[in-house]
Amino acid sequence: MAARDQQSAEERLIARYFRPLATHPGAFGLTDDAAILTPPPGCDLVLTTDGVIAGVHFFADDPPDTIGRKALRMNLSDLAAKGARPLGFLMSAALPAGIEEQWLPAFAAGLGADAERYQCPLLGGDTDRTPGPTSISIAALGAVPQGKMVRRAAAKAGDYVVVTGTIGDAALGVLLRREIGLGDRLRLDASMREHLRQRYLLPQPRNALAEAVLQHASAAIDVSDGLAGDLAKLCRASGVAAEIDVARVPLSDAARAALAADPTLIEKVLTGGDDYEIVLTLPPERLASLRAAAARAAVAVSEIGRIVSGDAARFVHDGKELKFDRPSFSHF
Amino acid sequence: MAARDQQSAEERLIARYFRPLATHPGAFGLTDDAAILTPPPGCDLVLTTDGVIAGVHFFADDPPDTIGRKALRMNLSDLAAKGARPLGFLMSAALPAGIEEQWLPAFAAGLGADAERYQCPLLGGDTDRTPGPTSISIAALGAVPQGKMVRRAAAKAGDYVVVTGTIGDAALGVLLRREIGLGDRLRLDASMREHLRQRYLLPQPRNALAEAVLQHASAAIDVSDGLAGDLAKLCRASGVAAEIDVARVPLSDAARAALAADPTLIEKVLTGGDDYEIVLTLPPERLASLRAAAARAAVAVSEIGRIVSGDAARFVHDGKELKFDRPSFSHF
Numbered sequence: 198m199a200a201r202d203q204q205s206a207e208e209r210l211i212a213r214y215f216r217p218l219a220t221h222p223g224a225f226g227l228t229d230d231a232a233i234l235t236p237p238p239g240c241d242l243v244l245t246t247d248g249v250i251a252g253v254h255f256f257a258d259d260p261p262d263t264i265g266r267k268a269l270r271m272n273l274s275d276l277a278a279k280g281a282r283p284l285g286f287l288m289s290a291a292l293p294a295g296i297e298e299q300w301l302p303a304f305a306a307g308l309g310a311d312a313e314r315y316q317c318p319l320l321g322g323d324t325d326r327t328p329g330p331t332s333i334s335i336a337a338l339g340a341v342p343q344g345k346m347v348r349r350a351a352a353k354a355g356d357y358v359v360v361t362g363t364i365g366d367a368a369l370g371v372l373l374r375r376e377i378g379l380g381d382r383l384r385l386d387a388s389m390r391e392h393l394r395q396r397y398l399l400p401q402p403r404n405a406l407a408e409a410v411l412q413h414a415s416a417a418i419d420v421s422d423g424l425a426g427d428l429a430k431l432c433r434a435s436g437v438a439a440e441i442d443v444a445r446v447p448l449s450d451a452a453r454a455a456l457a458a459d460p461t462l463i464e465k466v467l468t469g470g471d472d473y474e475i476v477l478t479l480p481p482e483r484l485a486s487l488r489a490a491a492a493r494a495a496v497a498v499s500e501i502g503r504i505v506s507g508d509a510a511r512f513v514h515d516g517k518e519l520k521f522d523r524p525s526f527s528h529f
Numbered sequence: 530m531a532a533r534d535q536q537s538a539e540e541r542l543i544a545r546y547f548r549p550l551a552t553h554p555g556a557f558g559l560t561d562d563a564a565i566l567t568p569p570p571g572c573d574l575v576l577t578t579d580g581v582i583a584g585v586h587f588f589a590d591d592p593p594d595t596i597g598r599k600a601l602r603m604n605l606s607d608l609a610a611k612g613a614r615p616l617g618f619l620m621s622a623a624l625p626a627g628i629e630e631q632w633l634p635a636f637a638a639g640l641g642a643d644a645e646r647y648q649c650p651l652l653g654g655d656t657d658r659t660p661g662p663t664s665i666s667i668a669a670l671g672a673v674p675q676g677k678m679v680r681r682a683a684a685k686a687g688d689y690v691v692v693t694g695t696i697g698d699a700a701l702g703v704l705l706r707r708e709i710g711l712g713d714r715l716r717l718d719a720s721m722r723e724h725l726r727q728r729y730l731l732p733q734p735r736n737a738l739a740e741a742v743l744q745h746a747s748a749a750i751d752v753s754d755g756l757a758g759d760l761a762k763l764c765r766a767s768g769v770a771a772e773i774d775v776a777r778v779p780l781s782d783a784a785r786a787a788l789a790a791d792p793t794l795i796e797k798v799l800t801g802g803d804d805y806e807i808v809l810t811l812p813p814e815r816l817a818s819l820r821a822a823a824a825r826a827a828v829a830v831s832e833i834g835r836i837v838s839g840d841a842a843r844f845v846h847d848g849k850e851l852k853f854d855r856p857s858f859s860h861f
Contacts, residue, residue, distance in 0.1 A: 205855075205856075223573075225680070225682075228681065228762075228766055229681050229682070230577060230610050230681070230751050231576055231577040231613070232575070232577070233574065233575055233576070233673075234573065234574045235573050235675060236572075236573075241555075241566065241567050242566045242567075242568060242574070243564070243565055244563055244564045244566060244619055244653055245563040245564070245653060246619040246621050246653055247655050248621050248623075248666070250623055250657055250659050250660075252660050253659060254657075275563050276563065279561075279563045287577075287578040289578050289579075289621070291580075320576050321576055323578045323666070325585060327582050328584050328661070329582070329659065329662045329664070330659070330660060330661045332659070334666040336578060338576075339563075346563070348557070348561055349560065349562070350557075350561070419562050430540075430560075433536075434560055523537075
């Protein structure tokens with residue numbers, strides 16, 4: 198057999214769609230068993246893994262170019278919250294039969310655009326046929342100066358609580374997608390609906406703020422399972438409590454309009470998840486420096502409350518504490 | 530809410546089953562967004578990812594303690610073939626509803642036993658509910674001295690071709706599992722059937738030989754998609770050909786008995802995959818040193834042929850070249 202004929206369909210698929218994303222020299226064009234990465238001197242590696250499954254994290258008919266980008270951005274958001282800069286990623290893709298020609302070119306193109314945008318190249322991967330739903334799992338590597346990763350565990354009483362961007366948009370976007378007629382009932386105009394849709398389709402991880410998080414935050418967590426639940430995790434890890442002024446939680450115009458029409462949606466906004474924002478704590482004297490860095494990075498930041506002694510995250514709205522049925526998104 | 534009540538079911542599941550595996554201090558007991566790993570000085574990181582899906586890589590009713598071990602060992606085998614020592618792994622687990630109580634304790638116990646055995650601790654993970662089959666994806670990290678990873682790409686004409694262990698057992702084990710009555714037709718005794726079954730259930734990655742591979746091999750590849758296809762990949766990457774004497778390919782007693790009963794099974798043996806052995810090339814003057822190191826590591830090694838100029842891997846049996854319909858396992 199000639200060498201070309203010996204190539205399997207799997208090798209050809211990888212060469213066609215994924216090799217262009219493997220721009221790192223240590224990826225060897227995806228033609229070896231493994232990749233190599235020479236760690237940046239004086240740095241710790243920061244490692245995270247997150248993935249998406251059709252019907253769970255995205256709708257099977259979502260635009261294919263957004264699927265890989267969403268999976269990568271979920272991981273980039275974890276790196277940003279830890280103050281790390283991206284180094285690269287590994288991807289494991291489980292694909293149902295027949296998906297190649299329609300779906301893969303757009304999927305790979307979207308993923309490649311983000312790999313370049315966030316300077317986070319594909320280092321290696323694994324492609325399998327699955328009898329189940331499309332499933333994309335990513336493991337991302339980042340770097341921080343040795344010993345400097347921003348933990349969940351070091352928030353102190355007296356710290357401010359700050360959150361990036363806006364909260365609740367993606368959860369409302371999923372709701373609009375699921376409940377036909379909801380957009381009309383909430384009296385949302387077309388641009389508001391599109392804003393919420395885009396926010397669940399394509400997270401905007403705050404990697405531009407990672408350096409400032411590293412410089413200023415005492416603790417931080419990526420908001421992926423809902424602000425209430427993720428802040429509770431940070432509080433548990435730090436052995437502190439938080440008091441959050443719900444009126445100061447940053448909302449988009451669309452989320453504000455939805456809440457005006459149905460105030461009970463506040464629970465969905467605070468617990469729905471898929472935000473991919475950062476919630477961080479920092480000593481009061483650091484707030485001005487963080488604000489200045491955030492302005493330079495063009496990332497909105499909002500001070501929403503304080504860390505206090507205790508062991509819970511309390512959300513106070515019009516003088517009353519909100520009680521949530523389910524403070525955090527959970528798969529189980 | 531008290532802190533404990535705020536924990537989600539997902540957090541409790543992770544704490545119960547997976548935290549015991551996260552023995553590396555940089556895993557923070559799986560209570561942060563990310564793990565840290567301080568790279569060993571003077572080393573390159575070696576990165577690989579591989580996974581298993583129920584109904585594709587394992588049978589849904591395979592013993593649960595073998596599933597995670599198999600997924601981890603597939604990755605350990607890649608590290609071994611590259612001459613790398615394991616540092617740790619990330620795991621992404623997609624689990625169908627209702628799997629927890631029956632399946633997870635044994636799954637986690639098996640995975641934990643191997644993490645300890647191979648000194649490859651869990652660094653982080655992601656657990657999702659899936660409407661599809663159970664799916665476990667692992668990304669493993671290893672280390673080699675800088676610039677020393679054993680590539681597929683440096684085999685030279687004149688090198689010997691050496692393979693570890695025995696070839697074809699797992700593929701025959703799957704066949705026995707799929708075809709009722711085959712064991713009787715092949716006249717395999719109970720211990721032979723059990724040997725072949727164990728070989729597909731639980732790979733035996735050759736990490737004990739990794740240091741010797743690093744010292745002596747000019748090129749190497751993990752045999753996971755079949756000896757014929759994987760050797761062809763090594764030849765393509767190196768721009769050489771191989772001539773393999775099929776009579777010297779190492780076989781277990783069980784595989785030998787199966788081939789005696791049905792000689793056409795030779796194609797399955799050489800192309801079926803799931804071997805998780807290493808095929809490596811090395812200059813003739815290195816063979817004695819490799820054999821000595823392999824004896825010390827208690828890993829069998831067999832010289833099966835030579836690298837020659839050309840561009841294909843040829844398997845010669847009784848003076849005739851074998852032609853394979855499908856030289857390599859491929860998902861696509």
